[in-house]
Structure formats: C-alpha cells, structure tokens
Amino acid sequence: MERMPRWADVLLVPLISLILAAAISAIVILAIGENPWNALKIMVTGALGSSYAWGYTLYYATNFIFTGLAVALANHARLFNIGGDGQATVGGLGVALIALYLPWPHWTLALLAAIVASAAFGAAWAAIPAYLQAKRGSHIVITTIMFNYIAYALLTYLLTGPMKPSGTMETATAPFPEGTHIPSFRDLFSHGETILFRGTPANVTFFVAVLACVLVWMLIWKTRLGYEIRAFGFSEGAARYAGIGSTKIIVVTMLLSGALAGLMAINNTLGEAERLILNAVEGAGFIGIAVALMGRSHPLGVFLAAVLFGFLYQGGAELSLSTSIPREMVVVIQALVIMFTGALDNMVRMPVERLFANRRARGTPVAPLAGPTAERAPDRAAPPSTPTTAE
Amino acid sequence: MDWNTVLLLLDSTIRTATPLLLACLAGLFSERAGIFDIGLEGKMLVSAFLAAGFAYVTGSVWLGLLAGIAGSLLLSAIHGAASITFRGNQLISGVAINFLASGLTVVVSQSWFGEGGRTPQLGDGGRFGEVVLPGAIRLSEMTIREQRELPLLTRFYSDVLSGHSILTYIALLAVPLSWWVLYRTRFGLRLRAVGENPAAVDTAGISVRRLRYSAVAIAGVLCAIAGAQLSTAEPAAGFIRDMTAGRGYIALAALIFAKWRPWPALGACMLFGFFQALETRPDIFVRLFDLRVPSALLSAMPYILTVIILAGFVGRAIPPRAGGEPYVKER
Numbered sequence: 225m226e227r228m229p230r231w232a233d234v235l236l237v238p239l240i241s242l243i244l245a246a247a248i249s250a251i252v253i254l255a256i257g258e259n260p261w262n263a264l265k266i267m268v269t270g271a272l273g274s275s276y277a278w279g280y281t282l283y284y285a286t287n288f289i290f291t292g293l294a295v296a297l298a299n300h301a302r303l304f305n306i307g308g309d310g311q312a313t314v315g316g317l318g319v320a321l322i323a324l325y326l327p328w329p330h331w332t333l334a335l336l337a338a339i340v341a342s343a344a345f346g347a348a349w350a351a352i353p354a355y356l357q358a359k360r361g362s363h364i365v366i367t368t369i370m371f372n373y374i375a376y377a378l379l380t381y382l383l384t385g386p387m388k389p390s391g392t393m394e395t396a397t398a399p400f401p402e403g404t405h406i407p408s409f410r411d412l413f414s415h416g417e418t419i420l421f422r423g424t425p426a427n428v429t430f431f432v433a434v435l436a437c438v439l440v441w442m443l444i445w446k447t448r449l450g451y452e453i454r455a456f457g458f459s460e461g462a463a464r465y466a467g468i469g470s471t472k473i474i475v476v477t478m479l480l481s482g483a484l485a486g487l488m489a490i491n492n493t494l495g496e497a498e499r500l501i502l503n504a505v506e507g508a509g510f511i512g513i514a515v516a517l518m519g520r521s522h523p524l525g526v527f528l529a530a531v532l533f534g535f536l537y538q539g540g541a542e543l544s545l546s547t548s549i550p551r552e553m554v555v556v557i558q559a560l561v562i563m564f565t566g567a568l569d570n571m572v573r574m575p576v577e578r579l580f581a582n583r584r585a586r587g588t589p590v591a592p593l594a595g596p597t598a599e600r601a602p603d604r605a606a607p608p609s610t611p612t613t614a615e
Numbered sequence: 616m617d618w619n620t621v622l623l624l625l626d627s628t629i630r631t632a633t634p635l636l637l638a639c640l641a642g643l644f645s646e647r648a649g650i651f652d653i654g655l656e657g658k659m660l661v662s663a664f665l666a667a668g669f670a671y672v673t674g675s676v677w678l679g680l681l682a683g684i685a686g687s688l689l690l691s692a693i694h695g696a697a698s699i700t701f702r703g704n705q706l707i708s709g710v711a712i713n714f715l716a717s718g719l720t721v722v723v724s725q726s727w728f729g730e731g732g733r734t735p736q737l738g739d740g741g742r743f744g745e746v747v748l749p750g751a752i753r754l755s756e757m758t759i760r761e762q763r764e765l766p767l768l769t770r771f772y773s774d775v776l777s778g779h780s781i782l783t784y785i786a787l788l789a790v791p792l793s794w795w796v797l798y799r800t801r802f803g804l805r806l807r808a809v810g811e812n813p814a815a816v817d818t819a820g821i822s823v824r825r826l827r828y829s830a831v832a833i834a835g836v837l838c839a840i841a842g843a844q845l846s847t848a849e850p851a852a853g854f855i856r857d858m859t860a861g862r863g864y865i866a867l868a869a870l871i872f873a874k875w876r877p878w879p880a881l882g883a884c885m886l887f888g889f890f891q892a893l894e895t896r897p898d899i900f901v902r903l904f905d906l907r908v909p910s911a912l913l914s915a916m917p918y919i920l921t922v923i924i925l926a927g928f929v930g931r932a933i934p935p936r937a938g939g940e941p942y943v944k945e946r
Binding site (some may be wrong): 252255256257304306352356360362363365366367369370371373374377378380381384385510513517548549550552553554555556557558559560562563566567568569570571574 | 653693696697698701702703704705706707708710711712713714715717718719721722723725726732861864867868871909911912914915918919921922925926927934
C-alpha cells in the first residue's frame, strides 16, 4: 500500500524540496555577485543570534502560524483558501473597531475581545466565497482572490475617509487607547536589570498562536467535525454517501479558515502597530500557502514552517542592511519553496518513490513465489498528501 | 457635457485596457486548454522588466520585447512542467510564479541598475511611440477652439482610436485572430477539446501534452506583449517594481466576466479599463454626474462585478470542464 515509508513522506521529500530551493537561491545570490555562505551566516546571526533577533523572528512566525493554519485547515477539505490576505485585513478592521470605540479596563479583556472580533470579521470575509463555492460552484480560488482586492479597496476607503482622524496625512486610524496595549515579550521576559527583546514586536499573541495550533490539531484529528472535513477532502462522493453534507463542510471549513486568518490581526494590529494601518498584512496570507505546503497541512508542521519563514523574513531584513542583497530575495526563496513543495512536488516525490521501490524489490528476495504479487502496490491513487483544490 | 473629457477618458481607457486584454487572451488560451493560469501577473511583470531593461541597454525597443517574450516563455515552461509533466497543482504553480517574478525583478534590477528596483528612464527609441493612423488629424497641432469645430467622428478617430502604441493595435487585432484560431482552425478545435475532455482528444491519437504546452506558450507570448506595453509604450518610460499592480488578476476577472470567449473578452477588458481610467480622474465623475464616488470603489469594481457574475445572478460562468486537472494517460 505505502509506496514509501512515512518518514520519507513527512521528512525526506520536504527536505529535498527545501534543499533544491536553497540551492537555486544560492545560485541567484552568486549571480548578483554576493557570497551565499556569507549571506547564510548573516541571516542566522540576524534572525537567531540574540533575543532582539528572536523578537522579530517570532513576531513574523506568529503571523505565519495563523495564516498557515488557515490554509492548512482548508486544505484538509481540499479547499484552496488563497484569500488569507483579505481575511486578515478585514480581521484587522474588527480589531480596530473594538479597540477604538469600546473602553477597555484591562488588556486581557481587550485581547479576548480582539480574538473574537478578528475571528468573526475574518470568518465573515470568507463567508461569501464559501457560500458561492458550496451553492453556486464558483471556484473558491477566484472568489477569494477577488475578495482580497475588495478588502484592500475597503480598507483604503475607510482609512482615507471615515476612520482617518482629521488632521493627519497618514492612511491609518488613531492610535489605540492605553487599555488595549497587550504585553510584548520585553514586558513578559525582562526581569530586573536584564532587558530582553528590547524594541521588538513579538508579543503575547505568540502564545495564542501556539494554542491555535493545538486546537486545530484537536479539531482535525480528535473531533467529529474534523473527521468529516478530512473525509470530505479525501472523497467528496464518499463523504456525501456517508451523510456528510458538502454545503455544511465547505461553509464551516471556510469560516474556520477565515477566522484563523483573521486572528493574525491581533498580532500585527493590536500587538505591533497599535492602530490600523494600510497594508498591515504585507502578504502574510500568501506566505501561509508556503507554510501550509511545507508543513504538510499538519499544525506541528505549520508551526515549524512558520518559524522557518519567520527566520527567512528577519534574516532577509538583516541581509538587506549589511549586503547588497535586497529584501525581496526572501520573496524569491518563498516562491521557490512554494514551487518545489507545492507545484513540483511530484518531481521530487517520483524519484524518491522509485528509489524505495527498487530497494524494497532488492531487499526481499525470499519467497519468490509470493514476491512479485505481494510487492505490487494496489492500483489505487495515493491519498492526497498535497492539497489540491476543490472543483 | 464636455466632449473633450469624454474623449480623453475613452483614450486612456484603450490604453489601460491594452495590457488587460492581452493578458486576458493569454488566460483564454491557457484555460481553454485546461490549464489554469494564476501566473499571468508574474509573466507580465518579468516581461515588463526585461523589455525595459533590454530596451535601455541595447537601445532597441524590439530587442526589449524579444527579451520580455523569452523571460515570459521561461516562466510558461516552468508552469507547463509543473502542471503538465509533473501533474502538480496549477494554482499553486501560478502563485509561485507570481512571487518568483515579483522577487526576481527587484533583485535582478537592483543588481543590474542599482536604482532601487527600477530601470533607468527610457529615451526615444527605447520605447514604443504613438502610431498615427492613416487619415488621423494631429490634434496637438491645433488649438482647442479649432478642435471643437471638427466633427465628432473625426475627433473620435484622431483622438481616441489613433495615437496608441503598436502594441495596442496588436492587442486589438489579437481578438479576431484568437477567435479565428479557436473557432475556425483544427488546432483551435483540438485546443478547446483538450480543455473539455482530454481523454477524447487522446483517444483520437492527438497529443494532449503537446496541445497544452502550445497553449501555455501562446499565453506566455501574449503576457510578454502585455508586460512590454506597461513598461515601454509611451507614456511609460521604464520599469517600476510591482508595476503590474494586480492587472493579471483583473485580466482573470475579465476572463470569467467574458465567460472564456474572445469577443466578450474585448468588452470586459474595455469595461475594466474604463474603471481604471476613471479611477485616476475622480473629478470627472463629479463633473459628469455630480456624484462623488470613492476611487476605492472604482478600483474594486472589476472584482465586485466578477463576484456577481460568479454568483450566477447575471448568467452563469461555466469554466472549461477539465480546467485545473492534470491529465493522467494511464488508467
């Protein structure tokens, strides 16, 4: 049944993809006349070498955990949620509304309210694409892309008009009041004379993100709904035969996915900017795609991949400061990771599968009679370990 | 109502619609053959950069266009390999291509020109000039009063239709050409069939692979021309980072709006081009209709309209049936 051992599927294939992406990135860096080894060293020191570095790496990672989980959850139902950017943008609007227009005595209450508001707004932004996919069969990829742009336009309108405080030139809301300021890592971990994470944006939201990973893991593998979502993802027809309604699964999954993407706003809007700014999401919704692909749609994988991308983002920023390599090099690396782990997955997977098949064929010379037939894998397509889209 | 304003608006509509139209037709060929192409944006961007870069270095805008086509075709080849040969996810491949283009253009242009992700300003000869159609009057040599006295049709012809880059006329000619290729040639019949039912095409002994690769290649060339229009056709004078600014996605929206047909694609792109032209001149709305429309609404219009179309309220948009699915020969 298994074409290759599980560890190869979970670790070896992503690792090879990553090495390929890294190799091509190194070639690009060489081509523009820089030293890739040197670049890597700068990135490692800049992103992991100090509490300051970690303060940024984990801040970015927090964003990517949320958007990665959003994409991963939808992937389990074979829905490709490409609208994380829009959902996180609108989630930010939810955060801004409660932070600006309601009084908050303590940050814990504000944080809880922000969680509810950002999730609700993010889910609402995914609701129409979900409904259209479920009821009208309009392709969720196209509708979520459209909703990304509609979200940008909505925010541009609000931040240049109704929500802009008079007398400023910036496209941003007024700063949030004191009561909504959630503690940063500096507030949490500095003690006495030693100040850690000085001036970094990482904040308590990181722990919300870790909690979200655990909850999503429980949802997918320990609940009835999660079972239904996975069943629907494996085979829509079989799921329907088993009495699992496709409309319900599509809508519920997309609402949850949108809510997860929306939650990102508590990190970047409530935690970092402390006001709503235009383009606060900075493409994190799209990075979520790379993170979910790398992490094989598993919450633990998403967590690790998010930290990896956090490292890339912070490392890339340091790189642009001390070398002539622009920050956009990170976008190239991200593209290569998406390409190799997502679209060109078979290019890596097929040779690895063949390798294991050959080894197994040579490794079991005993029982020649039963050998060839027992070895033969049933002619069934392997379950989709890579996410595909709903049609 | 002021005819001058209207003519001005229509003139810039045609100019802004050109890259949309070319990208839309690119998507049309690709999707009609069953290959989703989210990567229109990236291909346009790479071509815009290469066209401007090579036009600056060589001084020839045509060599620039060729370089743009080469770059765009390379991305097409990657997309083809991922979605045809390796049966990968076409949407993910498209997303990756867009990021690759967005990152590489900045990294490479910074390395080549060192101007913060843009190319140097292109002078004359380095860009596509305005083509004056036969019989068109050079309005710029006349006073406003003289212009007003001309018959409206003459002004329309001279002002709106004439005076665009050669690429605009290529784009407009590409519409009937695409229609003819798709509906009146054997290749077109097969191309449409491969997007609906590749197994049938395969049974007839025709290579699904070759058809799909050629469709993806055509899309690459069309995207390349679209990109070149953005960076090297007057009044543009060079490449700016991320200068496609979502046009690839608007083109996708137009493709759905047009329900994957060439002539309606022209209409949809003109409509969306009109919105973009209006967006840059919010004062016109106030003057014409005495109505203040937020420019954000205008920029969101193509997307909102597409969602409405997708919702099936204004006739259903049904994509090619085999779209997005890799073809597996052996069963």
